[in-house]
Amino acid sequence: MAMAAVVAPSSSSSSSSSHLRQALPLKSPPLSRNFHLPQSFRPRRLLASTTIRAVAVEQESRAQLGPNEYVDVFACPVCYEPLIRKGPSGFNLAAIYRSGFKCANCNKTYSSKDNYLDLTVTAGMKSYTEAMPMGTELFRSPLVSFLYERGWRQSFDRSGFPGPDEEFKMAQEYFKPAEGGLLVDVSCGSGLFSRKFAKSGTYSKVVALDFSENMLRQSYDFIKAEGTISDANLALVRADVSRLPFASGSVDAVHAGAALHCWPAPSNAISEICRVLRSGGIFVGTTFLRYTSSTPVIARPLRQQFLARYNYFIEEEIEDLCKSCGLTNYTMKVQRSFIMFSAQKP
Ligand SMILES: C[S@@+](CC[C@H](N)C(=O)[O-])C[C@H]1O[C@@H](n2cnc3c(N)ncnc32)[C@H](O)[C@@H]1O
Numbered sequence: 018m019a020m021a022a023v024v025a026p027s028s029s030s031s032s033s034s035s036h037l038r039q040a041l042p043l044k045s046p047p048l049s050r051n052f053h054l055p056q057s058f059r060p061r062r063l064l065a066s067t068t069i070r071a072v073a074v075e076q077e078s079r080a081q082l083g084p085n086e087y088v089d090v091f092a093c094p095v096c097y098e099p100l101i102r103k104g105p106s107g108f109n110l111a112a113i114y115r116s117g118f119k120c121a122n123c124n125k126t127y128s129s130k131d132n133y134l135d136l137t138v139t140a141g142m143k144s145y146t147e148a149m150p151m152g153t154e155l156f157r158s159p160l161v162s163f164l165y166e167r168g169w170r171q172s173f174d175r176s177g178f179p180g181p182d183e184e185f186k187m188a189q190e191y192f193k194p195a196e197g198g199l200l201v202d203v204s205c206g207s208g209l210f211s212r213k214f215a216k217s218g219t220y221s222k223v224v225a226l227d228f229s230e231n232m233l234r235q236s237y238d239f240i241k242a243e244g245t246i247s248d249a250n251l252a253l254v255r256a257d258v259s260r261l262p263f264a265s266g267s268v269d270a271v272h273a274g275a276a277l278h279c280w281p282a283p284s285n286a287i288s289e290i291c292r293v294l295r296s297g298g299i300f301v302g303t304t305f306l307r308y309t310s311s312t313p314v315i316a317r318p319l320r321q322q323f324l325a326r327y328n329y330f331i332e333e334e335i336e337d338l339c340k341s342c343g344l345t346n347y348t349m350k351v352q353r354s355f356i357m358f359s360a361q362k363p
Contacts, residue, residue, distance in 0.1 A: 082101065085104060086101055087101070087102055089102040090224075090267060091134070091254070091262050091263065092263050093120035093123055093125065093127075094136050094137060094138045094260045094262045095138055096120065096122045096123050097264055098122040099264050100118040100262075101119050101120075102116050102117070102118050103116060104116025108222050108250045108251070108252060109248050109249065109250065109251060110237070110247055111247075111248075113129060113252050114129045114132060116129075125141070131233070131237075132233075133233040133234070133254060133255050134252065134253065134254045134255070135254075135255045136254050136262035137228070137256055138257070152278065152328065153229075153281055156228075156229045156231075156279065157230065159231045162206075162234070163235065165206055165207045165235065166206075166209055166239070170275075173275060176305055176354040177353025177354050177355035178275070178303070178355045179352060181213070184210070184274065185213045185214075188274075188357070189219065191299055191301045192301065194297055194299055195220070196220070198222075198268075198269025198270060199222045199223075199267070199269050199270070200214050200222070200223050200224070200268075200269065200270040201261070201271050201272070201293070202214060202226060202274070203258050203276065203290065204227055204274070204276035204280070205225040205226055205274075206227060206229075206236075206274075206276075207235040207239060208225045208232075208235070208239055209274070210272060211223055211225030211251065212225075212236075212239065212243060214272070215251040216243075216245070216246050220250065220269075222250045222251075223249070223250060223252070224251075224252045225252065226256050226261075227255065228258070230255060233253050237253060240253075258273075258276075258286040258290075259281065259289055260289065261289050261293050263293040264293070265292050265293060266292075266294070267293060268294050268295065268298060269298050270298060271290045271293070271299070271301070272301050273290075273300070273301070273302040274302070275303055276302065276303075276304070277302055277304040277328070277335070278304050278330070283328065284341070290342075291342045291343045291362060294362035297361065299359060299360075299361055299362075300339070300359065300360050301357065301359045302357070302359075303355065304330065304335070304356060305354045305355070306351065307329040307330060308354075309332065309353070310332070332349060332351065332356065339360040340360075343362070343363070344361060344362060345360065345363045346360060346361040
């Protein structure tokens with residue numbers, strides 16, 4: 018069933034978190050008459066499909082959402098219908114932690130765990146555990162998550178990564194058309210860039226998203242330690258890049274730092290990124306290249322043999338991936354094995 022996008026109530030609720038975490042009684046979700054699209058759905062950016070959807074939703078607006086219930090930016094990872102949120106308003110860690118989310122279509126509920134909102138398909142499952150490939154599992158380790166910003170990430174500089182400050186500046190240039198919108202930092206790790214995006218004040222909302230529970234816990238600790246960004250427009254979300262919890266065409270910018278080579282199926286991930294981006298939305302990613310045009314021809318077979326299995330690509334493959342998934346205006350900057358690429362949703 019289609020859901021309306023309804024602006025969050027302006028004042029915070031004083032309800033207790035235990036009350037808010039109760040399953041939401043929303044079998045036939047009632048909808049508000051006051052329809053507004055969320056900030057990231059600003060009119061100049063609307064896709065035709067989004068407009069049609071909003072109209073369809075408006076036609077269903079006979080009933081009303083309950084007190085403190087509204088539709089936020091998150092969608093069900095199973096069916097992609099926008100989730101109904103119940104709880105205090107505000108796009109910040111505390112308010113999201115105290116909110117419950119429900120898909121009226123699947124009747125599934127989602128809530129926060131350890132300060133991040135779990136929007137994986139497996140959230141809440143009791144018996145089933147999904148084993149992911151090495152590139153994903155490695156970063157779920159508490160030790161790797163702890164070490165990540167304490168030396169691991171810094172070691173990327175040896176391969177040509179210009180360092181977080183410069184990478185952030187480069188990404189911000191590409192993201193100019195997305196200013197003021199919703200940015201999702203996919204595979205955020207310990208939140209190195211999410212914190213910079215949130216602190217920049219450039220975006221109305223920043224979602225730090227990763228599959229690793231421990232990376233998200235580490236992100237939370239770093240956010241708390243910095244103090245100043247806890248109340249920024251920032252959310253911590255657990256999700257699989259191949260199943261992004263956002264409605265189609267609802268995201269202005271997607272950043273994926275040093276992540277493409279870690280994803281189980283890069284083509285599924287980039288298709289998914291293309292799905293959630295709105296028309297004109299920007300995708301910026303960085304990764305390690307297997308070799309570049311300046312790598313001596315004699316060294317290539319060796320790099321080919323050892324690095325292909327780690328999903329290290331060559332420049333042309335990344336461009337091919339982006340284009341085949343429907344993205345356009347591909348550009349890139351290369352420095353030794355480092356590549357930053359950008360592409361746009363038509
Ligand atoms: C090398 S870290 C990059 C962290 C950060 N973006 C940066 O620029 O330093 C790669 C991240 O990809 C995440 N990742 C791996 N597989 C994933 C998946 N299927 N969905 C979402 N994130 C995934 C890992 O948990 C890890 O945090």
